């Protein structure tokens with residue numbers, strides 16, 4: 001499957017992206033709790049695109065590794081970048097006087113998480129959630 005790309009310019013784009021992500025999460029067979037986690041992650045990453053980077057792109061992709069399926073969610077922008085990534089990932093840190101719970105929350109909710117950012121160039125946040133594997137039933 002080729003990635004789904006959502007341009008995030010306005011508030012309404014956040015809700016469109018959440019809907020698209022929900023469709024993919026459903027199709028992959030995530031349970032209700034994981035689907036909610038995925039929706040929260042899309043909300044936080046798209047809000048960050050709007051608030052901190054003046055917009056950007058949200059991409060979702062179905063991925064496979066060693067027979068496991070998952071969803072990769074990537075937020076990409078050409079905004080101001082993040083000077084201190086460790087600080088941005090700490091609970092309560094915000095340059096916008098908001099909760100500062102977005103990035104640390106995303107990291108906790110997903111299985112894999114990475115940020116690449118260069119000041120004055122932009123930011124890429126990538127997060128992966130794997131579909132839980134069914135336990136093998138031994139004969």
Ligand SMILES: Nc1ncnc2c1ncn2[C@@H]1O[C@H](COP(=O)(O)OP(=O)(O)O)[C@@H](O)[C@H]1O
Pocket residue numbers: 044048049051052053077079080081082088089093094095096097098099100101102103104123
């Ligand atoms: N896409 C981004 N571009 C530039 N800075 C960002 C981006 N996303 C997050 N940040 C920085 O990381 C900080 C922490 O983000 P987050 O945990 O989502 O908290 P909040 O959005 O409430 O400030 C932000 O205040 C901002 O300084």
Ligand SMILES: [Mg+2]
Pocket residue numbers: 044047048100101102103
């Ligand atoms: Mg945020």
